[in-house]
Amino acid sequence: MRSGPSHLGPFDPGFAELPAELPIFPLTNALLLPGGRLPLNVFEPRYLAMVRAALATPERLIGMVQPIDANADRKLQADFVPAVHRVGCAGRIVSFEETPDGRYQLILSGLIRFRIHQELPLDQQGFRRVVPDFDVFAHDMAEHEFQLADRPRFLAVLQEYLKTRQARLDWKGIEEVADDELVVAMAQMSPLDPEEKQSLLECEDLDAVVEMMTAMFEVHGATAAGGEHRLH
Structure with a gap:
């Protein structure tokens, strides 16, 4: 995904600084691409914990992935772990707000895609973690000029x-x-x-x-x- 020289910002980590472990947020129909921005409204306890964990890291990254079952979002059991597509996109938390009713409102900035190399055991607070393979999408963080042909x-x-x-x-x-x-x-x-x-x-x-x-x-x-x- 060659999204041009405007893709990376001064606070984004370099490719060599990408983490070996990444929390993932399975969400149907939520597409994040490198260079894109995705607003999120987070309210489930396990994903509130995921946001806090991400904010505690220097990179502040969350991996957005889609469940294979498009109806998976309706199954909100605490122990439900839907199968997900193997390719997702890591987004950096560039802003967040705490709401009076206990939600986080975030904006993720798409950084680089990844392929799930391995899924790790659930975090103690219930959110999912993976070992991401960023190498196959290293070109996402390279600077490329892009122009629509027509x-x-x-x-x-x-x-x-x-x-x-x-x-x-x-x-x-x-x-x-x-x-x-x-x-x-x-x-x-x-x-x-x-x-x-x-x-x-x-x-x-x-x-x-x-x-x-x-x-x-x-x-x-x-x-x-x-x-x-x-x-x-």
């Missing part, structure tokens, strides 16, 4: 797709957004299915994300128009 076409296809989903967007504001920021934001914000979002997460780079997103938007548009197209 920005007008991408925006036109996006606009038609959002119409089928009755979603609104500030088109005037988009004109000033850089290409890499636009693609990442649209991938995260678009009302795609969990499996589609996972496919975007596992793309090699932003060029591949654009190609896949465009195909998804066109298929959804054709389906809404009465076509028989189907994603495989």
